[in-house]
Every structure is written in structure tokens, then in C-alpha cells.
Amino acid sequence: MAVIETDRLTKDYSGKIRALQGVSIAVQPGEIYGLLGVNGAGKTTLVKILLGIVKPTQGSGHLLGQPVGSLAIRYRIGYLPEDHRFPDYHTGFSLLDFYGALLGMPRRKRRQRIGEWLDRVGLGPRMHGKIRTYSKGMKQRLGIAQALLHDPELVFLDEPTDGVDPVGRREIREILLDLKRRGKTIFLNSHLLSEVEKICDRVGILNRGHLVLQGDVNDLTRVADCFELRLARGQVFPAETLKSRGFRVKPLGDETWEVFLSDGQRIDEVVDSIRAAGLSLRYLAEKRLSLEEILMNLMDMQERQP
Numbered sequence: 001m002a003v004i005e006t007d008r009l010t011k012d013y014s015g016k017i018r019a020l021q022g023v024s025i026a027v028q029p030g031e032i033y034g035l036l037g038v039n040g041a042g043k044t045t046l047v048k049i050l051l052g053i054v055k056p057t058q059g060s061g062h063l064l065g066q067p068v069g070s071l072a073i074r075y076r077i078g079y080l081p082e083d084h085r086f087p088d089y090h091t092g093f094s095l096l097d098f099y100g101a102l103l104g105m106p107r108r109k110r111r112q113r114i115g116e117w118l119d120r121v122g123l124g125p126r127m128h129g130k131i132r133t134y135s136k137g138m139k140q141r142l143g144i145a146q147a148l149l150h151d152p153e154l155v156f157l158d159e160p161t162d163g164v165d166p167v168g169r170r171e172i173r174e175i176l177l178d179l180k181r182r183g184k185t186i187f188l189n190s191h192l193l194s195e196v197e198k199i200c201d202r203v204g205i206l207n208r209g210h211l212v213l214q215g216d217v218n219d220l221t222r223v224a225d226c227f228e229l230r231l232a233r234g235q236v237f238p239a240e241t242l243k244s245r246g247f248r249v250k251p252l253g254d255e256t257w258e259v260f261l262s263d264g265q266r267i268d269e270v271v272d273s274i275r276a277a278g279l280s281l282r283y284l285a286e287k288r289l290s291l292e293e294i295l296m297n298l299m300d301m302q303e304r305q306p
Ligand SMILES: Nc1ncnc2c1ncn2[C@@H]1O[C@H](COP(=O)(O)OP(=O)(O)O)[C@@H](O)[C@H]1O
Pocket: 013, 014, 017, 018, 019, 037, 038, 039, 040, 041, 042, 043, 044, 045, 046
């Protein structure tokens, strides 16, 4: 059964601004699902509806088998809001202690978990410093610790790597992958497509409130029947030979070539001819588009629609 399910969600703010239009998504247990789109696409609105913070104008949603907004599952969910502003007179430690108490965690468990999580997100040495002395990246890491403190089975992270430097981003990715290994389900919003590409199993792409694409990242990014190849340095790619055997080839610059297969052709034949010519293959991969390229193509297509 899906952990998150929505059925044709539509949201109009103040009766005028349509932030979502008929959005249906499903997220399976244990997956990392990325909701992507440029600023203003409707990502935060969707998460807020799922968490019961915003009411949909039309449509419905379920989390962990309960209708959205249900209090019964609140403790099984973690949430990192976008643009959170924690009271900055707290220290990292005292803030988490406060949240842990709100969640009803016993003091001893709280103390132990808080230390563990703050170490985990790299804030251990600064945990007794005031939040007002933290950088944007440190506040973001604190927010992630806050979302995960009570060991929720489903976690919503709205722009988790916003304002975080590349090293911090990598650390956050590792934390998320570790949660996935432990069977948690993660829903993340991001406008940083290359980040998401590295960790998400499935993505949905929102454009102006419409879900324009949803699917497995591997399937979406693979370009059918196109391969990229590169030979050892200085060797000349046997373009003419391959053309004479009926393959379509195209140079990409930096000595990499694209080979397109048509009906019945196999990439193995290309490899065989390269080997037969005494040449050495150094790189061979199915061609992939980045999610960014896919999003840009979709947005172009939508612009052109009347
Ligand atoms: N509280 C609100 N009142 C009115 N309009 C809003 C409100 N929140 C968001 N919007 C509008 O809804 C659209 C989607 O916003 P949002 O869900 O924040 O997108 P994203 O998270 O993808 O950047 C935008 O046009 C935004 O200006």
C-alpha cells in the first residue's frame, strides 16, 4: 500500500492563485521521492496539504492510510519546513530538547538522541552555542536533526539542501540514504535537480501547479537506443566503418561519440568492430538526460501550448 497518496489535489489561494491543479501522486514504502520544479511550481503547497497545514480546494490525500490532517499519525512523521525560523535564543541542544518534550519523548531518551543527532549532522561541537550564531547551513542541519529526532517512519523535507555548502550537501545525502537503508520513506521537495538525481528513486515534476511527469529516475533519464563511447586517448573513432555497417554516429566533442541503434542493431556489434580494428574502448554508457534537461524540455513544450 502506498505511504502517500493524493487524488486530484487542487489548491486555489484566496480564490485566485491556482497553486495546484489536479495533482495525483503515490509514494511507496521505503522510497526516496523527489518533488521537483522551479520556484512557485507548487511544491511547498503540496507538502503543506499532506501535513494538514493547508486545506485543499478539491481532491483528497492519504498518509500512512489516514486522511491528511489526521492527528493519529502525527508522531510517525518528521517535517523540515522551508524557510524555518527557529527561536534564536535557543541553543541547538535546547531547541531539540524542547521539540523532543513536545513530542512526549522521555528526558533520558531525549538527551541521548539529541547528542547522537547533533553529532550526526556535524553540530556536536556547537550544540551549546546560540542558534543566532549559526550559519544558514548549520540552521539547516539543525532542522534536519529536528525532523528526525523522534525516529519517524515518514519524513518530509522541504528544500533540505538550501543554503548548505557542497560538503554539507553530501553529508545530508548520506543521512538520507542511511534512512532509506533503515526502511524509512522520504519525500523531498527541491528545485536543485542535480541533487535529487543522485538520491531519489522516483520523482514527480511540477510545473505551474501541474504534475507534468512522474516516474522512476532511471527510466526517465535513459535515452532509448543511444550510447556514448570513447576510445583510448589519441585513437581515431572508426566512424566511417560503423556508418558502412549501418550505424548512425555523431561526434560529441572531447573525443566522445554517440551511437544510435535502430531496429535489431545491438551495441555489442559496435564493440566488436572497435576491438576488431585493434582499438581500445575506454568508456561506454547508455545515454542519459539530466533531470534538468528533462524539466527544461517539458517547460518549453508547455510554453508552446496555447
Ligand atoms: N499563502 C499563500 N497565499 C497566496 N499565494 C500563495 C501562498 N503560498 C503560496 N502561494 C502561491 O502559490 C504558488 C505555489 O507556491 P509554492 O507552493 O510555495 O511553490 P514552490 O514551493 O514550488 O516554490 C506560487 O504562485 C505562490 O506565490
